[in-house]
Amino acid sequence: MSGKTLYDKLWEDHVVYTEDDGSSLIYIDRHLVHEVTSPQAFEGLRLAGRKPWRQSRNLAVADHNVPTTNRDKGIADPVSRLQVETLDKNCSEFGITEFGMSDARQGIVHVVGPEQGATLPGMTVVCGDSHTSTHGASGALAFGIGTSEVEHALATQCLTQKKAKNLLIKVNGKVGVGVTAKDIVLAIIGKIGTAGGNGYTIEFAGEAIQALSMEGRMTVCNMAIEAGARAGLVAVDEVTIDYYRNRPYAPKGGDWFMAERLWQQLHSDADAVFDKVVEMDAAGIKPQVTWGTSPELVVAVDEAVPDPALEPDAVKQQSMKRALEYMGLTAGQAIVDIKLDKVFIGSCTNSRIEDLRAAAKVAEGKKIAANITQALVVPGSGLVKRQAEAEGLDKIFIDAGFEWREPGCSMCLAMNADRLEEGERCASTSNRNFEGRQGYGGRTHLVSPAMAAAAAIAGHFVDVSSIEESVA
Amino acid sequence: MRAFTKITSLVVPLDRANVDTDAIIPKQFLKSIRRAGFGPYLFDEWRYLDHGEPDMDCTNRPLNTDFVLNKPEYLGAGILLARENFGCGSSREHAPWALEDFGFRAIIAPSFADIFYNNCFKNGLLPIVLPAELVDGLFKALSIGYKLTIDLEAQKIMTPEGSVMCFDVDETRKFRLLNGLDDIALSLQHADKITAYEAERAKRAPWLFSE
Numbered sequence: 001m002s003g004k005t006l007y008d009k010l011w012e013d014h015v016v017y018t019e020d021d022g023s024s025l026i027y028i029d030r031h032l033v034h035e036v037t038s039p040q041a042f043e044g045l046r047l048a049g050r051k052p053w054r055q056s057r058n059l060a061v062a063d064h065n066v067p068t069t070n071r072d073k074g075i076a077d078p079v080s081r082l083q084v085e086t087l088d089k090n091c092s093e094f095g096i097t098e099f100g101m102s103d104a105r106q107g108i109v110h111v112v113g114p115e116q117g118a119t120l121p122g123m124t125v126v127c128g129d130s131h132t133s134t135h136g137a138s139g140a141l142a143f144g145i146g147t148s149e150v151e152h153a154l155a156t157q158c159l160t161q162k163k164a165k166n167l168l169i170k171v172n173g174k175v176g177v178g179v180t181a182k183d184i185v186l187a188i189i190g191k192i193g194t195a196g197g198n199g200y201t202i203e204f205a206g207e208a209i210q211a212l213s214m215e216g217r218m219t220v221c222n223m224a225i226e227a228g229a230r231a232g233l234v235a236v237d238e239v240t241i242d243y244y245r246n247r248p249y250a251p252k253g254g255d256w257f258m259a260e261r262l263w264q265q266l267h268s269d270a271d272a273v274f275d276k277v278v279e280m281d282a283a284g285i286k287p288q289v290t291w292g293t294s295p296e297l298v299v300a301v302d303e304a305v306p307d308p309a310l311e312p313d314a315v316k317q318q319s320m321k322r323a324l325e326y327m328g329l330t331a332g333q334a335i336v337d338i339k340l341d342k343v344f345i346g347s348c349t350n351s352r353i354e355d356l357r358a359a360a361k362v363a364e365g366k367k368i369a370a371n372i373t374q375a376l377v378v379p380g381s382g383l384v385k386r387q388a389e390a391e392g393l394d395k396i397f398i399d400a401g402f403e404w405r406e407p408g409c410s411m412c413l414a415m416n417a418d419r420l421e422e423g424e425r426c427a428s429t430s431n432r433n434f435e436g437r438q439g440y441g442g443r444t445h446l447v448s449p450a451m452a453a454a455a456a457i458a459g460h461f462v463d464v465s466s467i468e469e470s471v472a
Numbered sequence: 473m474r475a476f477t478k479i480t481s482l483v484v485p486l487d488r489a490n491v492d493t494d495a496i497i498p499k500q501f502l503k504s505i506r507r508a509g510f511g512p513y514l515f516d517e518w519r520y521l522d523h524g525e526p527d528m529d530c531t532n533r534p535l536n537t538d539f540v541l542n543k544p545e546y547l548g549a550g551i552l553l554a555r556e557n558f559g560c561g562s563s564r565e566h567a568p569w570a571l572e573d574f575g576f577r578a579i580i581a582p583s584f585a586d587i588f589y590n591n592c593f594k595n596g597l598l599p600i601v602l603p604a605e606l607v608d609g610l611f612k613a614l615s616i617g618y619k620l621t622i623d624l625e626a627q628k629i630m631t632p633e634g635s636v637m638c639f640d641v642d643e644t645r646k647f648r649l650l651n652g653l654d655d656i657a658l659s660l661q662h663a664d665k666i667t668a669y670e671a672e673r674a675k676r677a678p679w680l681f682s683e
Contacts, residue, residue, distance in 0.1 A: 025665070027673070082505065123680075148591065148595070157666065195560070318489075436494060
């Protein structure tokens with residue numbers, strides 16, 4: 001019998017019951033809750049007279065609607081305010097721990113979870129948010145769910161699921177200077193497409209993945225969903241275990257040693273069989289820039305906007321033409337010639353301390369270009385913000401002309417006041433370049449934090465690897 | 473949840489790949505704390521020429537007459553014909569809520585994004601995966617007044633020309649959808665198994681149960 005994949009191990013460890021057709025009731029170790037996808041779930045519990053199965057396995061934080069300025073003045077938009085207040089009320093009524101808007105630990109749910117050790121290796125983690133895949137970086141099985149499943153997880157601490165297939169993406173060798181986790185994952189999506197991971201759990205492996213910090217691994221797993229996979233995974237190693245030691249919600253004392261022994265098993269066996277394997281060469285990955293309205297429409301910064309006429313598939317060709325029209329670009333245009341209006345550094349993909357350090361390194365001692373009307377830096381959590389300030393990163397950004405904001409989802413999806421206006425073009429460290437995502441008629445180019453900072457300084461895209469090589 | 477057994481309905485073609493849930497229901501409508509009333513804002517940015525906001529009265533908004541849902545011949549369609557990877561992106565269940573509220577009961581596509589596919593079954597909406605060439609054939613066969621019959625029990629689609637296409641669906645999902653059953657009540661029938669699992673797990677990972 002062949003060995004097990006990491007996903008097989010995590011799955012088997014959480015099965016409560018399996019139906020004849022293979023649908024299983026699986027146990028959920030951690031349920032994260034935010035304000036947008038939970039109100040109808042709590043209402044459902046109330047209507048049915050149900051209570052949370054195990055209150056302590058839930059943790060709530062408002063992130064999508066929260067303002068990133070003047071936090072003390074509350075939320076100006078009454079509809080957003082009602083949604084956040086509804087979360088506060090529901091958490092207090094159902095006895096669920098919530099980090100409120102004035103709590104230093106408040107932030108984007110996918111930054112807060114690992115930071116607090118509330119999501120840990122070996123867990124099943126769910127949240128009414130597709131970017132829950134982020135937590136797979138710790139060797140946890142983590143995936144996004146809809147509101148009906150949020151209610152189900154609250155009421156039963158379980159979900160009915162069917163096991164996905166195993167996909168291994170192996171990134172061999174080392175990446176070059178200026179190439180980050182974001183570039184790796186964008187290159188992967190460019191290769192396999194936004195539907196490439198549909199029906200699979202992706203395990204990211206190989207030397208280039210193992211060389212990443214936990215923050216970098218979170219960036220990669222965060223965008224597994226952009227490759228179509230609900231869950232992404234990275235095997236546990238010393239980097240993982242060191243990251244979780246002494247986190248507030250991590251096990252302590254004897255439990256820690258027991259956990260450590262258990263977590264060391266969280267890797268695919270050498271003889272494990274995957275349904276599909278994709279291999280990539282890290283050295284071939286350059287800093288990436290998306291040019292279209294789907295994350296798969298991506299090229300290297302030294303390339304040009306592709307020509308739809310060269311695409312043989314009619315449906316794809318149509319999508320490319322539509323994307324060019326929406327983005328206001330022409331085929332053959334060099335990526336470095338694309339001028340920008342705004343820059344956004346933040347989101348659950350790239351708002352951790354390492355991301356802010358990378359952006360600050362590029363911005364230090366420089367000024368944003370005259371054509372950049374706004375450049376935002378939005379830390380992922382109150383604790384990331386505090387750490388960045390302790391390192392003086394806030395001053396570097398402010399001196400360069402960036403705005404230093406309070407934590408939240410902000411302009412990644414523009415549910416608060418931070419957004420693009422119609423026709424504005426933005427270099428963004430977020431995860432989706434869909435039509436209207438960052439604001440009605442807004443145009444998004446997805447890049448790494450260093451690439452975003454470099455674009456803010458130059459006013460157009462530049463190859464950050466050439467800058468970093470000259471500095472080094 | 474409304475049960476799904478058998479329907480015969482007009483089919484509306486949405487000829488685009490990778491239709492994301494941001495397009496199906498834009499973010500500003502997600503601020504609602506209710507489950508109903510999303511239908512008027514379905515595909516808001518494609519359907520209207522102005523920018524929609526929550527609670528807006530849509531009756532006098534300028535329509536994009538080029539958008540397929542605005543064409544009079546598709547009025548009342550209950551089946552959406554779509555392309556690859558329909559429903560990708562955000563996990564928002566507001567997407568199936570909006571489709572269902574608008575009047576759709578089934579969506580046919582070569583593939584769906586996983587979370588969206590799963591969310592449909594919780595809302596009486598049947599997502600059907602057919603091979604790409606059959607979907608392509610349907611796009612080509614569509615004419616004014618084209619109706620399909622979908623029989624979930626038999627797992628069959630009948631075309632007006634008399635041909636029959638079979639589709640796959642998990643037994644558990646099919647049973648729940650056919651009967652409009654409440655998932656939570658069904659899972660709670662296994663409450664003793666959940667409790668037993670917790671007791672066994674607590675021995676292996678006590679820190680999960682010590683808070």
